[in-house]
Amino acid sequence: MTTKMTAAELDAYLDEVFPQLHYGGRTFFVEAVGPMSARMRCDYHEKHLRPGGTLSGPTMMALADLALYAAILAQIGPVPLAVTTSLSYNFLRKPAPMALIGECRLLKLGRRLAVGEVAIRSQGESELVCHATGTYSIPAGP
Amino acid sequence: MTTKMTAAELDAYLDEVFPQLHYGGRTFFVEAVGPMSARMRCDYHEKHLRPGGTLSGPTMMALADLALYAAILAQIGPVPLAVTTSLSYNFLRKPAPMALIGECRLLKLGRRLAVGEVAIRSQGESELVCHATGTYSIPAGP
């Protein structure tokens, strides 16, 4: 079983459609994709820092949103109009100032809606720092 | 009835504790605070742009998180260790490339948890582009 886009193709696609994502220096990368799944990395950057030497909530939120997007596009191909309709986050621990890994697993990939969950950890760690669930609306085909 | 911090004091406090928030140019401002409420503005900036001339999800997510934070601190004063424990977003319409206004109303301000909702609109518009709810954990006092 294979995906419709590879991690490298997704990275190139994100560069093309979301160039502003890399404002101030690129930090988001698709690490891997698989059936109903994707793994994104967010490298450490000063712009993500918050007081106490931790990383900002919006950094984790962007990572989860992108991991979900990558997981969906890996399955269905480059559908530009897939849009996030909802996202829910539980912030569990303060992340250390280092790279974050977001692992997305799709719970449903319907014709019109895709739903997934994303587990975020500091790179190399086992404890979750954030857990997210989200829904994308997929436009009707031609 | 008054608040413990004014909008100007909150802006100064955010500058002090969240300097990286303004990476690439300051865009977030506390516009007003009141009993159980706050209003934040996010000015338009190229870094928030997404394809199709709309604004990114993380921009709206950051605005809601900050509006909730401002509403809470306006009531309880500068408690640095108040942390977001959960946030849920519904994305309703694509925002135009212009300033966003986030209006927060606290639904509960307990001793340990504060819960609020945030309505996000394009400046001067009446339709919601995003609706958020969130919870902050408030550390035990001395």
Next chain:
Amino acid sequence: MTTKMTAAELDAYLDEVFPQLHYGGRTFFVEAVGPMSARMRCDYHEKHLRPGGTLSGPTMMALADLALYAAILAQIGPVPLAVTTSLSYNFLRKPAPMALIGECRLLKLGRRLAVGEVAIRSQGESELVCHATGTYSIPAGP
């Protein structure tokens, strides 16, 4: 401006399509509908009771789901296949053992998705006991 179904029509429709809702005695009633809104009541019943003389979470959750359903059907008419795709709840205070009122306001009524929020209070009280947001998927028309 008017709605496509009245409160009485919605009550009759719920009786017809959700007869098991009233298992053990009818407690849910549509009180009012309006443009983008509906108000549901859940009468006190022993089956909703929880220790400490409060009402169960599932009672509030069902009330919010029904208020959202009533608000949507009031606008679009009796579409039987509208289904809940997501619900999020914040439980704010323990409700007293008395009737609950759920007031729903639709935030978006799209062609495929409807999103709303529901404020739940004890009857006659002003403080919220629960706040909910939810999304319904609306089937494509004929």
Next chain:
Amino acid sequence: MTTKMTAAELDAYLDEVFPQLHYGGRTFFVEAVGPMSARMRCDYHEKHLRPGGTLSGPTMMALADLALYAAILAQIGPVPLAVTTSLSYNFLRKPAPMALIGECRLLKLGRRLAVGEVAIRSQGESELVCHATGTYSIPAGP
């Protein structure tokens, strides 16, 4: 590694503190508990039925809430004042009219807050019908 309460002890405790849960016939049972986890079953009952031969949303919502409660109490013992502060649900597929299994995994068990996710499936099936996340507030110890 062991838990502070067994499945049988939790079942007896639920009977004692939530007797109204079984109104109209007992359907909820703790099947198993483990480190940071619990499995609940909800047997089929006519009161859970909805049109089209499916099960009601509130049935799944109650199952998730109870599975989370059982998973927490299994770890910390019978703390009566643990209360749900938030729950979020994604409804993925219509469940068949048969028993449901809710498997809870705790994502965090803090001193004041516990967070978990619950996967709900029809008994014997592998596909999720509902996914939930929730937070309980744990009262301060003596």
